[in-house]
Amino acid sequence: MMLWETFLLAQKTIRRNKLRSALTILGIVIGVSAVISMVTLGSGATQKVTSDISKLGSNVLHVRPGQGMRGPGGARSSSDPFKIEDATAIKNSIAGLQAVAPVAETSGQAIYGSNNWSTSVTGGTNDFFIVQGWDLDEGRTFSDSELQAGKSVCLIGKTIQKELFANESPTGKTMRLGKISFKIIGTLKEKGQSNFGTDQDDLVVIPLKTLQRRMAGNSDVRTILVAVQEGVSTTGVQKEIELLMRERRGIAPGQEADFHVRDMKEIIDTLTGTTTVLTALLSAVAGVSLLVGGIGIMNIMLVSVTERTREIGTRLAIGALERDVLLQFLVESVSLSSLGGLIGILLGLGGAALCSKLIGVPFVFKPGIVAAAFFFSGAVGIVFGYVPAKKAAQMDPIEALRYE
Amino acid sequence: MQTDTTPLIQLQGVSKIYGKGQAAVKALDAVDLQIHQGEFVAMMGPSGSGKSTSLNILGCLDTPGSGQYYFDGVAVGSLSRDQRAVLRRQFLGFIFQGFNLLNRTSAIENVELPLIYRKIPARHRREMAQEALCAVGLEKWQNHTPGELSGGQQQRVAIARAIVGKPRVLLADEPTGNLDSVRSIEIMEMLRTFNQRDGITIIMVTHEPDMAEFCKRQMQFQDGHIISDTAVEDTL
Numbered sequence A: 001m002m003l004w005e006t007f008l009l010a011q012k013t014i015r016r017n018k019l020r021s022a023l024t025i026l027g028i029v030i031g032v033s034a035v036i037s038m039v040t041l042g043s044g045a046t047q048k049v050t051s052d053i054s055k056l057g058s059n060v061l062h063v064r065p066g067q068g069m070r071g072p073g074g075a076r077s078s079s080d081p082f083k084i085e086d087a088t089a090i091k092n093s094i095a096g097l098q099a100v101a102p103v104a105e106t107s108g109q110a111i112y113g114s115n116n117w118s119t120s121v122t123g124g125t126n127d128f129f130i131v132q133g134w135d136l137d138e139g140r141t142f143s144d145s146e147l148q149a150g151k152s153v154c155l156i157g158k159t160i161q162k163e164l165f166a167n168e169s170p171t172g173k174t175m176r177l178g179k180i181s182f183k184i185i186g187t188l189k190e191k192g193q194s195n196f197g198t199d200q201d202d203l204v205v206i207p208l209k210t211l212q213r214r215m216a217g218n219s220d221v222r223t224i225l226v227a228v229q230e231g232v233s234t235t236g237v238q239k240e241i242e243l244l245m246r247e248r249r250g251i252a253p254g255q256e257a258d259f260h261v262r263d264m265k266e267i268i269d270t271l272t273g274t275t276t277v278l279t280a281l282l283s284a285v286a287g288v289s290l291l292v293g294g295i296g297i298m299n300i301m302l303v304s305v306t307e308r309t310r311e312i313g314t315r316l317a318i319g320a321l322e323r324d325v326l327l328q329f330l331v332e333s334v335s336l337s338s339l340g341g342l343i344g345i346l347l348g349l350g351g352a353a354l355c356s357k358l359i360g361v362p363f364v365f366k367p368g369i370v371a372a373a374f375f376f377s378g379a380v381g382i383v384f385g386y387v388p389a390k391k392a393a394q395m396d397p398i399e400a401l402r403y404e
Numbered sequence B: 001m002q003t004d005t006t007p008l009i010q011l012q013g014v015s016k017i018y019g020k021g022q023a024a025v026k027a028l029d030a031v032d033l034q035i036h037q038g039e040f041v042a043m044m045g046p047s048g049s050g051k052s053t054s055l056n057i058l059g060c061l062d063t064p065g066s067g068q069y070y071f072d073g074v075a076v077g078s079l080s081r082d083q084r085a086v087l088r089r090q091f092l093g094f095i096f097q098g099f100n101l102l103n104r105t106s107a108i109e110n111v112e113l114p115l116i117y118r119k120i121p122a123r124h125r126r127e128m129a130q131e132a133l134c135a136v137g138l139e140k141w142q143n144h145t146p147g148e149l150s151g152g153q154q155q156r157v158a159i160a161r162a163i164v165g166k167p168r169v170l171l172a173d174e175p176t177g178n179l180d181s182v183r184s185i186e187i188m189e190m191l192r193t194f195n196q197r198d199g200i201t202i203i204m205v206t207h208e209p210d211m212a213e214f215c216k217r218q219m220q221f222q223d224g225h226i227i228s229d230t231a232v233e234d235t236l
């Protein structure tokens, strides 16, 4: 029998029993659509996280006291904090840097008139704006004298502006942070939410010295942010900073450092590492659902072969070869399973497109996964259709014809 | 009416035993038989006498338990399953008591079925099937499914399916067993035409003497033996 005829025959048989065919392929449809939508959404989320983080600056190194964080734990407080001099040393002795921003943080109550808002306060230099990619909306950045003398001036993010000033222009006004009055010299352009759902615009930036002297009461620097010039290797700079800091902190060679220098890439890797685990889990789910779907197909094909015993007997009597009958039932089960795969792919992509709109991640079409899903659902038809097809092909025509 | 030419069909000491030990049934017991090209043979005898068993062996659906079956000089007993299938689709046509048409499949598609397995191209296939349906007087019914046809019409579709490949031998196991006498006679006249006009060898099992009247040779089976084998005088 010719392949095309066999294919047409299978289509006809499948359409003849619409409800049964639909139920047969349901397992495969559900499995494939679940996997396709998960993978599509997952890669959309990964892409968003990655691009958002690299927007923060993939060329930025974080220098912090404490041994490297494993996961989102944070630095240990027992190690000696950095000082402004450490940042100056980095700036002076390492080439290829765009900006070096020593930063300290605290939180405080921002008050203007009868409005107040609790926010995070960052003490930094003008390099902070460069490293974190903040643009000015209004006003100006710090002057050298303001930075040197630790003046009470600040720049505020859009959230503070909205919460405290409503429609007024804040530049030039005076607001309080706790008990201290600050003159607002500028506002920062809106950045929106971070990947972690925090509001990036909810911040006040003041000169580092102001924060150290008047709010924290020490001279500690929590983080030194280092932006590397474009075209310069971040790993090279990372090594140089490590060497320099080991020397400055008197750490003997071979001894474990009490600080760490981290690259944005490492942070991205940590985050996407989770995705790899997720992908592995999803593949396991896919495998199980294809197995279950395949057993469903085998079951129905066995029933179908038994029901059509007389038909098979007739075909054999009038000249069908064993392989003609084998092919007929294999094509039927492969058609069923790939149809299931196809519907599953369409449903999965549709569902993912919808969900990605709803949760605001990009829709990432993964042709590899779609092809694999289609291929595997077809393969399920061959594997699980083989036993029923073989059973049909090996029937004794005389007994099959006599079958009631 | 025997000629000197080698017979088309020849059984030599063919036996067939079903079951084992105590339950063993000797369906055929050392049967010898020769049928020549162009004969029209009726196999008669009581139920269980071995008619169907011998027809299945002659039709290459089954193989002899012992003894030899030569079809056109070929020893069928030594052929594989698929080789026998090829023999069937090239040279043999089958008509069954229960018609065995495919349900929900139009008459013409049923008739085309053997041609599909012979890998005949679609257009040529359709022409041949139409011709065969014409020969059984069903050209107007080609798009109807078996469910929409009467018993007699269904058996004519089955006959069209059996002759569409221009077989040398037609094998029929009680082809009129499910039909009333008027339809039965129609079918028998049709078979006689194929035998006389087209020279197709026909072997049919029947227990109705009226139907056996149409044949040129009658064999009587009993307990797995052929107890009589007579040529019929041309009564017409």
Ligand SMILES: Nc1ncnc2c1ncn2[C@@H]1O[C@H](COP(=O)(O)OP(=O)(O)O)[C@@H](O)[C@H]1O
Pocket (backbone or CB within 6 Å): B018, B019, B025, B026, B027, B045, B046, B047, B048, B049, B050, B051, B052, B053, B054
């Ligand atoms: N597949 C089978 N298994 C066991 N016994 C069988 C089988 N086919 C036929 N027989 C037995 O062989 C004998 C001859 O059967 P059969 O050729 O069908 O007779 P007929 O067609 O003349 O009625 C019967 O006794 C029948 O019961």
Ligand SMILES: [Mg+2]
Pocket (backbone or CB within 6 Å): B051, B052, B053
């Ligand atoms: Mg019988």
